Amino acid sequence: MKDTALRIADFKDSIFGVISRLAREHGAVNLGQGFPDFDGPEWLKDIAYRKMQEGHNQYAPFPGSISLRTEVSNYYKSLYALSYDPETQITITVGATEAIYVVINALVNPGDEVVVLEPFYDSYVASIKMAGGIPVPVTMHAPDFTVDKGELARAITPRTKLLILNNPHNPTGKVWSRQELLDVCELAIKNDLYLLSDEVYEFLLFDGAKHLPTATFEGMLERTITVSSAGKTFGLTGWKIGWICANERVTRACRLIHQYVTFSVSTPIQEAVAEGLKRLPSYLPGFVELYKSKRDFFHRELTGLGFDFKIPPGTYFMMVPIGSKTKLSDVDFALKLIQDNKVATVPPSAFYLKSRDGERYLRFCFAKKEETLRQAATNLKGL
Ligand SMILES: Cc1ncc(COP(=O)(O)O)c(C=O)c1O
Missing domain, CATH: 3.40.640.10 (Type I PLP-dependent aspartate aminotransferase-like (Major domain))
Structure with missing residues (x-):
């Protein structure tokens, strides 16, 4: 058979799919992919x-x-x-x-x-x-x-x-x-x-x-x-x-x-x-308030666990520095968290072409039910 197109020769499976699959396999709380685990209005x-x-x-x-x-x-x-x-x-x-x-x-x-x-x-x-x-x-x-x-x-x-x-x-x-x-x-x-x-x-x-x-x-x-x-x-x-x-x-x-x-x-x-x-x-004020309370809650939980970072002013993501917790790179640390702590995050080095900054962070998505966020925080205790 002839090759598939060259333009996609260096494409890999998207990091979101990979993390979500691993999260399922290990029964991890999924704070990786950016979507709410609750329904819309x-x-x-x-x-x-x-x-x-x-x-x-x-x-x-x-x-x-x-x-x-x-x-x-x-x-x-x-x-x-x-x-x-x-x-x-x-x-x-x-x-x-x-x-x-x-x-x-x-x-x-x-x-x-x-x-x-x-x-x-x-x-x-x-x-x-x-x-x-x-x-x-x-x-x-x-x-x-x-x-x-x-x-x-x-x-x-x-x-x-x-x-x-x-x-x-x-x-x-x-x-x-x-x-x-x-x-x-x-x-x-x-x-x-x-x-x-x-x-x-x-x-x-x-x-x-x-x-x-x-x-x-x-x-x-x-x-x-x-x-x-x-x-x-x-x-x-x-x-x-x-x-x-x-x-x-x-x-x-x-x-x-x-x-x-x-x-x-x-x-x-x-x-x-x-x-x-x-x-x-009429919809937006309640929507923003809902996500703000999730952001505040999860930021409190993560800072309580010793992660030190500024509260993000927008989106439903937190880019959390991991240097105080590990010498591992983002990918290895993300895999370890899925396996050992049952928490899935996204290693952000997938979002860089040039800099290695991403290796020092993990991305958490806080668009989740409070019980999901609470469970993630519990699973991360003792890191
Ligand atoms: C920055 C950014 N742009 C675009 C999209 C894609 O949005 P949609 O789900 O509407 O295709 C996303 C989804 O996560 C995003 O984070």
């Missing part, structure tokens, strides 16, 4: 069921159902004063993951360079490689995960086409400051780059932090492609509804790819998410 599930009963069951229009595109447009307008035309500037995808693949493949030619800030969400690099592009990593330096502006400037070359930013940031829980965003935007404008802004955790900000969409910065609306998703916001990651907001030209290019990758996305679930987005103002 009953009212939204009821709406989805009703939408099926009402007959929203055939293919949706390929750019997305118009009701969902309209509601996406409405919330960008009311929350961020951003105007996106649902007809020509918003596309619905199978989660943010498809959105990322589509945007990268719509923009990147073979040999083009794409700057990724590491640690990164792992699908960025895979999508860049599938497009034939070259990922150029720039490290967010521990412990505050800051980017050195000079280092970022030096990573940009005449072949750089795109820069990818994730805010709030997985896996660190960092929320980028206005000044940090200004610095990145200044370089994007100066070098005429597109900027893919992955904002899937836009509503998971704590302690009064405010989300600053990259597209709202001066000179950035045209060059920013914003990607987000309903999965995190409604705690329904399996619904896989995401979207791309971009200028007309980029939207057209994205749709040309999307039509041949998935064609269209689940109709009743899009209709339900549209209703969900209408209720954001």
Whole structure:
């Protein structure tokens, strides 16, 4: 038999799948993969069921159902004063993951360079490689995960086409400051780059932090492609509804790819998410409070166990330094915790191409029932 495609020759099984399988095999509490172990809101599930009963069951229009595109447009307008035309500037995808693949493949030619800030969400690099592009990593330096502006400037070359930013940031829980965003935007404008802004955790900000969409910065609306998703916001990651907001030209290019990758996305679930987005103002305060209490609880537990780190201002992840507990690398320590302590985490070195910083951390996901978090903390006692 002939070989499979070269473009995937160095791809491995995603770290999330590997950890979840090991967690199952060892009966470990799974704080690895980023999804809640509790269900999303009953009212939204009821709406989805009703939408099926009402007959929203055939293919949706390929750019997305118009009701969902309209509601996406409405919330960008009311929350961020951003105007996106649902007809020509918003596309619905199978989660943010498809959105990322589509945007990268719509923009990147073979040999083009794409700057990724590491640690990164792992699908960025895979999508860049599938497009034939070259990922150029720039490290967010521990412990505050800051980017050195000079280092970022030096990573940009005449072949750089795109820069990818994730805010709030997985896996660190960092929320980028206005000044940090200004610095990145200044370089994007100066070098005429597109900027893919992955904002899937836009509503998971704590302690009064405010989300600053990259597209709202001066000179950035045209060059920013914003990607987000309903999965995190409604705690329904399996619904896989995401979207791309971009200028007309980029939207057209994205749709040309999307039509041949998935064609269209689940109709009743899009209709339900549209209703969900209408209720954001009443839904969000309780949602944020729920995750804040989980974050505070688990941070207290981990610091009580001797882990020393700042409480993250966003997302549902904690990047926890392990140096005080072990000389092992992140991967070996993560395996040991699964086997000996029955707690599964993600070793973040999988999210780096250049720096070895990830070897000194583990990522914990606190989007779990309190009893799950309590059990994990109990299992980690005596480390
Ligand atoms: C930073 C980031 N981007 C994108 C995604 C993918 O989102 P979705 O489940 O909507 O495909 C995730 C999921 O964990 C994520 O953490």
